[in-house]
Each structure stands twice: as structure tokens, then as C-alpha cells.
Amino acid sequence: MSEQGPGAGPWRKGQPEAHGLSSETLNRAAETLAVADERQGLVVIRNGVLVYERYWRNDYHLASPEWRNVSFSSGKSWGSTMVGLAYTKGLLGLDDLAARYRRPDMSGLRPETTIRHLLTMTSGGTLNVKPSSRPPRRLDDPRPPGPGVEYAWEKVGEKGSPPGYGVWLPAGQAFYYDGAAADHLADIVAAAAGVSSHRFMMEQIVSPLGCENFNYQPEGVDRNDNVRFGGSIVLSCRDMARLGQLYLNGGRWDGRQLIDADYIGQATSPSPANPSYGFLWWLNAAARVPNAPASMFFAAGARGQFCFVLPDQEMVIATMGFGAAQLSAEAAWDALAPAISQLPPSSP
Template sequence: MAASGAVLAGGCAARMAPPSRSGAWPQTSPASVGLKKEALEQAAHAMGQAGERQGLVVVRDGALVFERYWANDYHRAEPDWRNVSFSSGKSWGATMVGRAINLGHLALDDPASRYVDPSITGLHPATRIHHLLTMSSGGSLVVKPSSHPPRKLNDQTPPGPPDEYVRTEGKSKEPRAPEGYGIDLEPGTMFFYDGAAADHLAEIVTAATGMRSFDFMRNEVLEPLGCRNTGYQPEGVDSNGDIRIGGSMLISCRDMARLGQLYLQGGRWGSTRLLDAAFVDAATSPSPGNPDYGFLWWLNTTGEIPAAPRSMFYAAGALGQYCFVVPERRLVVATMGFGRPPLTPQRAWEILAPALLAS
């Protein structure tokens, strides 16, 4: 497995502004923001041993201070390489909803049925937007198949058709689903992690804004953040132009870090407010059903990740797709890759903590 990439040097001052709408990340040296190059190099070396990593990006005070990339059967060692998000795409989905709220198209307490009839979504009629954001909707039997893993570089098989919604036959396909899940379980009753119900937020955004969720995400979230290497797997955008909330994004580590920086800055990007501060606060605070979950963001409230601060919140996808945000350290860390064996958040922070939390 080959490694590529290096610490980014420069004399930029600490607490820099983030990149502009179309600009690249400001760059500075680790030492200028209180981090040690050698410790970061050691962390990157250890992380590169944890399965098929593609990239590691560290941002502090709005500046890119370190990055490392690896080549393997699935990835190239390039900053622009687009990885498959798996469920880390959920936090982007929450951001799309937050942007629609900021523009006045939606409200957290709105019934989902105001926008799309329950006969179409399969959601309980009492389901509200905040239930879908907190995995407490009670579920739906109208689902899409699982998102697709990345392909090996030498796999030239053309992509398949878009993944469309199908209605399951009377019971949830989710393992360990509670009784009545997707049938008559009252919204708000309990937390149950399942991206199938959250996927319907895309249809709701389409109906509320009059713009296909694919276009809304691109025009109102990705472009304002200056994302240069982000899109969707062909199968991840259905025939109605609705994206999969639960996965299927294609994204570079650098662009993944932009999401964390947006939330670290309370929803502002440069001079533009993309998200209401109240939405950001709610999204990164414990939800009623799970103290370690906000609005499609994972939290560390109970210390489930012992090596990380309890204030940390993060986007997480299967096999090790992460965007970690540590507010009191003014840090954003993105790491992605296919990840066999999977890189757990616990293991990631065992590796990162000595380099990022010692100062």
C-alpha cells in the first residue's frame, strides 16, 4: 500500500477564515496552530495500517494543516479522490434540511405528511421532520436497497440503474427492528438507527422547495461551501431526482472537512449564513431518544469514545468514513477509505488523540 501527501507548510496566522465559496482551503503549518508535525506523521502512519484508508485531513482554526493519502486497489493517493460516504452522508442530508429551514421552506415541527402523503412515504401520519432527523420516526416499509460499496480501480462494469423505492411485504427488513416498526409504532416512541426512513427527507425537501433534492443539495449546500469533488453514485439519485440521505455520496476528504467546519462556525461560511445557529445547536445536542445522537450526527455525550472529548460530534459511515468536530480544540478531522478491517471511531481516536489533544 503506497502513501502520498505531506504536511502543508506556510506562515499563516492562527484562527484563519475558512475557504471562500469557490476557493481552496487556506494552508498553514502544524506548529503555527499548536500541533506537532512528528506526532501527526505518527498518527497518519498508524491510521494507514488500519485497513484500506484513502485519506486523512486535519483542519484547525479554519486552515488545512495536515493531509495524507494512500493508494490501494480501491483508491488513488490524491486529494481530489472521491470516496463513497456510506452513512456519513446522513449528516449532509441533515444539512440539506437545515438549509431548507434557513430559507423558510420547512420547520422542524412540520408533519412530513404536509409535503408528501404517507401513502407514498409509508411513514406514520404523525411523523414530523424532527422525528426523521433523530431516528425516532417509527420507520417505514417503503425503502431503497443498501448503498453500493466502491469498486476496485480495475472494475469497468457500468453502473446499475437508480435505486428506487420499493414497499416491503408487511415487515421491516432491518435486523432487531422493534415491534410495529414501519407499521404502527408511534413517532417519538424510541430511537432506532435506520437510514431507510431518513431517506424520505429528500422527497420532502423536493416537495417543500420545488427543486429536486439533488439540485437543492448541489445549489444550496455543496456550491456555497465550495465543494469541488463531491457528487453521488449513479445509483444514489433516483428517477425523481431525489438523493439517498443514508449514503451514496462521492466525496473527497477535503470536502468532507468543509461540512465539519460549517458546523464548527455555527452555520456560517464566510459572510453567508447557510444554517440557523439554533438548528446547528439542536443538530449537535442530544436528542430525546439517544444522548449520543443529534440530527443525523453522532455525539460523544456519554463518552462512548473514551479518547475523544465528550463535546465532540461526528458524521460516521460504514467501514470508517468520518468527519470529527472538536469545538473546544477548533478542530475538524476527516478520514475516509474502504476500510477492511473497519476503522472504528474508538480506534480512530486512540490513534489521533496523542497528536491532537496533547497541546
């Protein structure tokens, strides 16, 4: 797959019509997405060019392309990229035991848990967890951000988890979507790389990608300078789209193979326990999002933080926001689909 996108510089801009899209239908899609007055932004990339963007002001956001939204769990796909870079550099193997880098008495993970298990949400769980990402504050909320969150031991698994989760459930036996176990990948990468996961991410992924408005919530970085792996990123829609473009490029960026193509392929392929999940990316091979292309894969976070990657259309669509409504991937796609359904094949 040919490399496209902005490299280390800003996105190149173009008109939708020059890339087979319609400004009118994109405007309708944006207005449908924004009907709950909770979207902050929508960015559409085709053929590596930013062809459309809209931004809105509300109680939590400014209508600015530089505004940083809270990633929630869409940050997991950035975390997957951190593991992918460590794999690319030969610092770790996907079937390495997690215990090689972080002892089970520290992580709470089963001794047989591998990095692959953590990437595919089949680790068997842990009771040593960090709390969830903090929601964004209202624009009129003067409180300062809180301190970094630390691991704490729980007595039982969270409500809805499988029997024995985090205690005796064997790794590899069941898929259970849980960011708490995945958070330990940040410590694993740090041990493998010899630098904190925060530094590894910012210096070796965020900087090469040319992200302009990307950081972590202060609460998302602990006393060891390791990040909450499954969230707590604050970033613009434009920067979210860079992640999608990296995967659309098969891991190539700015003239080099930043992430091994084999890792990208595995990350966006069905895992044995869940055909709708790869390595911390949601997949559409099993029609998780009805009427969307089967080849689509996407990062997803609470309250509608999405980065849809459409390989057959050479497109990336990022939309973020916050509010009381829980915008689902299905609802987001229903809004976007009319703007994409008549799209001709991508230009070479």
C-alpha cells in the same frame, strides 16, 4: 463563534507547528490509521487552516486529494444540512408533519411522524425503502455504475428493528438507527423547495461551500432526481472537512449565515431518545467515544468514513477509505488522540 475556513475558494494551508500541533505525532497517527492498508485520506484542519493531509493508494483508491470516496452513512450529516437550509429559508418547520409534504401511503411513515422524528431516528420506521449505498469498485473493475435506486415495499422490518417497526410502532417512542426512514427527507425537502433534492443540494449547499470534488453515485439519484438522503455521496476528504467547518462556524460561511445558528445548535445537541445523537450527527456528550472531548460531534459511515468536529480545539478531522475492516470511531480516535491530547487552547 468566529467564521473560519476557505469560503468558496481552496483551503488555506499551514504548518502543524504554527497551529499548536506536531508533524511527528500526526505522522504517527496517520501510520496507525493506515495499518490495515484501507485508508484513502486523512485531513486535519485547525483554526480554519489545512495543517496536515496524507493519502494512500490501495485496491479501491488513488493517493490523491481529489479522490472521491463513498460516504456511506456519513452522508446523513450532509442530509441534515439540506434540511437545515430548507429550515433556514422558511420552507419547512422541524415539527411539521412529514405527511404535509409526502403522503403516508407513499412514504410508509406513521401519520404522526414529524421532520424532527426523522432527523433523530425516532420516526417509528417505514417499509418503503431504498437499498443501501453501493460500495466503491476496485480500481481494476470495469463495470459501469448501475441505475438510480428506487423505493420498494418490504414485507417486514429489517432484522434487529423494534417490534412493529414500519407498521404500528408510534413515532417518537424509540430510537432506531435506520437510514431507510431518513431517505424520505429528500422527498420532503424537494416538495418544500419546489426543486429536486439533488438540485437543491448541489446548487444551494455544495456550490456555496466551494466543494471541489463532490457528487452522488449514479445509483444514489432516482428517476425523480431525488437523492438517497442517507448516503451515496462521493467526495474528497477535503470536501468532507468543509461540512465540519460549517458546523464549527455555527452555520456561517463565506461572510453569510448559510444555515441558521439555531438549527446548528439543535443538530449538535442530544435528542430526547438518545443523548449520543442529534439531527443525523453523532455526539460525544455521553462519552460514546471514550477519552474524546465531550463537546466533540461527528459524521460517521460504514468502513470508517468520519468527520470529527472538535469545537474546544477549533479542529475538524476527516478520514475516509474502504476495505474489509470496519474502522470504528473509537479506533479512529485512539489513533488520532496522541496528536491532539497535548493541544493548547486555540488562538483567537
